[in-house]
Amino acid sequence: MAESVIIYPKQDKLLDSSIKQKAYSFLEKLAQDDSAPGLHIEPVNNAADPRARTGRVDQQYRALLFKLTTPTSTAYVVHGIYNHDDAYEAAAKVQLTINPINGLPEYNEATPVAAGEQTWAQPVPVESLPSAPEPLIVFSAADLTVSLGIPPAVAEQAVALTNNDAMQAFAQTLPEWQGLALLLLADGESITQIQQELELMNRPMSHDEAAARFNEPQPVSDQELLDSFSQPSAQMGFAKLAGAEELRRVITGGDFSAWRVFLHPQQRKWVRGNWKGPYRISGGAGTGKTVVVLHRARRLAVEDPDAPIVVTTFTTNLAAELSRSLERLDPESQFADALGEPGLHVKGIDALARAVLQSAGAGVSPAVASVLGVGRTDISGRADTDAAWRQAVLRAGEGLDQKLRKPAFLQAEYEMVILPHRITQLAEYLKVARTGRGVRLSRAGRKAVWAVVEAYRSSAREAGTLDFAEAASIAAAHLEASGEGPARHVLVDEGQDFKPCHWQLVRALAAEGPNDIFIAEDAHQRIYGQKLMLSAYGIRTQGRSRGLKLNYRTTAQNLAWAVGVLTGQEVIDSDGEAESTAGYHSARTGPKPTVRSFPSMSAELDHAAELVGAWASDEEVQPETIAVLVRDRATRDRVVAGLGDRGVDVRALESGSVKPGQPVVLTMHRAKGTEFTRVLLFGLSKDAMPIGLKAYDFDEGELSEAQLRERSLLYVAASRARDELVVTYSGDPSSLMPAAG
Numbered sequence: 064m065a066e067s068v069i070i071y072p073k074q075d076k077l078l079d080s081s082i083k084q085k086a087y088s089f090l091e092k093l094a095q096d097d098s099a100p101g102l103h104i105e106p107v108n109n110a111a112d113p114r115a116r117t118g119r120v121d122q123q124y125r126a127l128l129f130k131l132t133t134p135t136s137t138a139y140v141v142h143g144i145y146n147h148d149d150a151y152e153a154a155a156k157v158q159l160t161i162n163p164i165n166g167l168p169e170y171n172e173a174t175p176v177a178a179g180e181q182t183w184a185q186p187v188p189v190e191s192l193p194s195a196p197e198p199l200i201v202f203s204a205a206d207l208t209v210s211l212g213i214p215p216a217v218a219e220q221a222v223a224l225t226n227n228d229a230m231q232a233f234a235q236t237l238p239e240w241q242g243l244a245l246l247l248l249a250d251g252e253s254i255t256q257i258q259q260e261l262e263l264m265n266r267p268m269s270h271d272e273a274a275a276r277f278n279e280p281q282p283v284s285d286q287e288l289l290d291s292f293s294q295p296s297a298q299m300g301f302a303k304l305a306g307a308e309e310l311r312r313v314i315t316g317g318d319f320s321a322w323r324v325f326l327h328p329q330q331r332k333w334v335r336g337n338w339k340g341p342y343r344i345s346g347g348a349g350t351g352k353t354v355v356v357l358h359r360a361r362r363l364a365v366e367d368p369d370a371p372i373v374v375t376t377f378t379t380n381l382a383a384e385l386s387r388s389l390e391r392l393d394p395e396s397q398f399a400d401a402l403g404e405p406g407l408h409v410k411g412i413d414a415l416a417r418a419v420l421q422s423a424g425a426g427v428s429p430a431v432a433s434v435l436g437v438g439r440t441d442i443s444g445r446a447d448t449d450a451a452w453r454q455a456v457l458r459a460g461e462g463l464d465q466k467l468r469k470p471a472f473l474q475a476e477y478e479m480v481i482l483p484h485r486i487t488q489l490a491e492y493l494k495v496a497r498t499g500r501g502v503r504l505s506r507a508g509r510k511a512v513w514a515v516v517e518a519y520r521s522s523a524r525e526a527g528t529l530d531f532a533e534a535a536s537i538a539a540a541h542l543e544a545s546g547e548g549p550a551r552h553v554l555v556d557e558g559q560d561f562k563p564c565h566w567q568l569v570r571a572l573a574a575e576g577p578n579d580i581f582i583a584e585d586a587h588q589r590i591y592g593q594k595l596m597l598s599a600y601g602i603r604t605q606g607r608s609r610g611l612k613l614n615y616r617t618t619a620q621n622l623a624w625a626v627g628v629l630t631g632q633e634v635i636d637s638d639g640e641a642e643s644t645a646g647y648h649s650a651r652t653g654p655k656p657t658v659r660s661f662p663s664m665s666a667e668l669d670h671a672a673e674l675v676g677a678w679a680s681d682e683e684v685q686p687e688t689i690a691v692l693v694r695d696r697a698t699r700d701r702v703v704a705g706l707g708d709r710g711v712d713v714r715a716l717e718s719g720s721v722k723p724g725q726p727v728v729l730t731m732h733r734a735k736g737t738e739f740t741r742v743l744l745f746g747l748s749k750d751a752m753p754i755g756l757k758a759y760d761f762d763e764g765e766l767s768e769a770q771l772r773e774r775s776l777l778y779v780a781a782s783r784a785r786d787e788l789v790v791t792y793s794g795d796p797s798s799l800m801p802a803a804g
């Protein structure tokens with residue numbers, strides 16, 4: 064019994080749902096024993112490539128495969144699963160070859176003509192669209208061929224395109240690396256940048272030689288072909304599937320599981336990379352940052368099973384999702400229940416702080432003293448910070464400028480200045496540099512703030528409570544004092560929302576050393592935190608990593624709408640540099656988002672019921688992949704009730720995971736990190752978004768940060784939609800919506 068490797072193509076447009084299960088059974092048997100009766104693995108008469116084989120999936124369907132045999136292994140590269148006659152027709156045309164320039168494996172569709180007269184199949188023609196005068200790509204077709212390995216016929220068509228929609232449509236018909244290269248070129252990137260980003264090799268040769276080799280590929284051995292699949296960039300198009308479980312999830316799981324096996328070269332670099340200290344990656348929504356964090360965490364755990372590894376993020380819900388994803392990525396993953404134990408410990412950052420405090424027990428007192436000025440051990444309660452700051456203002460705020468008597472100001476001052484500097488005395492507060500704070504404070508102003516802080520702290524002492532930021536600061540101080548971090552590696556997802564105390568805790572969790580801290584973030588999605596500099600908290604990242612730009616989640620149309628929300632905004636990342644949305648791409652296309660207005664919320668609900676009902680009744684659609692996103696909880700509850708009244712059964716999503724069976728309604732904040740195939744953004748009216756930001760009117764800088772957070776929230780919400788995005792409002796539209804275009 065000879066086991067075989069199955070190499071599977073990412074663009075498996077081949078399988079409809081009725082055949083998936085059969086295809087999986089067939090390939091599973093093939094992987095175990097290619098001589099098993101019933102598989103009928105046979106060479107094909109008149110095949111364009113002698114490696115072509117067909118196999119019997121069922122009475123009607125045949126698999127078209129390419130068999131590679133080396134002294135040590137057998138591999139089958141799947142081309143597709145087709146109706147019987149179509150499989151034989153395809154076999155007469157398709158060859159498995161190696162790209163003469165970049166060495167990537169690829170299929171070529173040769174028309175069966177006499178040797179020497181071979182011509183190459185033209186890509187699917189693009190519908191003619193209105194064109195601008197100038198081509199989008201400034202390089203010649205010959206450049207694209209000799210420098211990148213874009214086949215001559217594809218290159219010729221690409222350089223003639225003058226319109227973004229046409230380029231997008233064309234890119235979609237090509238293998239992922241080719242499509243992406245063209246989109247990036249059209250966006251102004253240089254050939255060298257693309258070679259680097261996609262890790263494309265370049266065998267130097269003249270254009271004539273390249274054209275000849277594309278026309279008539281040189282013979283390659285099975286070993287060379289097999290090796291070509293191991294290149295990082297080959298992983299964009301093909302995956303070697305290891306074992307039945309991986310086979311099953313890729314074939315039956317469809318697009319949603321592609322991330323587990325097909326990595327972008329850049330993603331792979333970040334997964335495999337080793338750095339002397341902290342490293343930070345950035346990238347737009349849906350570009351696969353979480354995927355990198357998951358693969359990297361798994362890789363570190365596999366390489367060093369004794370290492371305690373922390374994987375953390377901003378919310379408990381997201382942490383739970385990370386944990387589920389890690390399990391899906393590798394069911395063998397070793398999880399650690401407690402901090403400090405070997406394996407993967409996955410927790411929200413505030414829950415981590417709580418765990419540190421709990422395990423510290425009475426020993427926490429010195430750390431409390433270092434942060435709050437007085438040692439305490441009764442710290443288990445959590446404060447309602449808003450109410451507590453109001454109380455403190457009532458008790459001690461008489462000296463404070465009227466416009467600064469706001470919880471939003473006081474809490475930000477506390478979290479951005481007082482806690483991170485571990486200030487426990489007025490004298491220290493009077494001296495501290497309040498870097499990055501917009502509001503200017505005189506000496507008297509600082510004294511007045513400090514009086515309120517003291518009142519805040521003393522009430523908390525009496526009540527035995529801590530707020531979340533205090534808890535994280537104290538946990539950090541405790542770990543710092545103990546001198547050793549309980550983790551060897553800490554991986555952070557959604558880092559843009561972390562506050563100073565969170566970064567102090569992250570720093571304290573792992574001692575400085577190789578691969579100690581890895582951070583994924585997108586400053587455009589900052590919806591809770593304020594901008595800050597990581598270096599201020601002892602996290603000096605090693606150079607700025609260039610961001611991921613290819614969005615794997617949303618269609619180009621949805622992405623354009625989402626990015627439109629941020630147009631013209633300056634967004635600063637946690638190294639203090641401007642972060643741009645320029646060059647964000649999606650290789651998928653779909654319908655343009657629709658925006659509809661209604662005279663009343665009731666009419667808007669009627670439409671929502673009709674739309675969600677219609678989406679959910681499509682048999683191909685799993686209802687839980689449909690979501691209605693709203694700005695606040697009150698609207699969420701109204702939508703759930705309103706749709707229920709109209710006969711459409713939906714579920715509100717708060718904590719926990721999405722359960723199968725019903726569409727979900729959730730707030731935009733809750734939607735962070737999630738994705739759905741169809742999304743309705745409901746209630747996007749002028750009054751709903753941005754929400755009233757009076758709480759921030761004490762300072763222009765703070766107000767504009769709060770406004771930017773609202774924009775970012777809408778960007779997060781819109782970028783959750785994989786395929787279809789519908790936006791509705793009643794009355795006047797939100798000013799945050801992008802201009803129609």
Ligand SMILES: Nc1ncnc2c1ncn2[C@@H]1O[C@H](COP(=O)(O)OP(=O)(O)OP(=O)(O)O)[C@@H](O)[C@H]1O
Nearest residue numbers: 321322325326327348349350351352353354615736
């Ligand atoms: N290399 C890949 N091939 C195919 N799909 C991928 C790849 N990388 C990521 N994806 C898919 O893209 C989607 C977005 O990935 P992920 O959640 O990691 O992005 P993100 O950058 O963390 O997004 P966000 O910041 O918006 O939360 C997921 O559906 C994921 O499965």
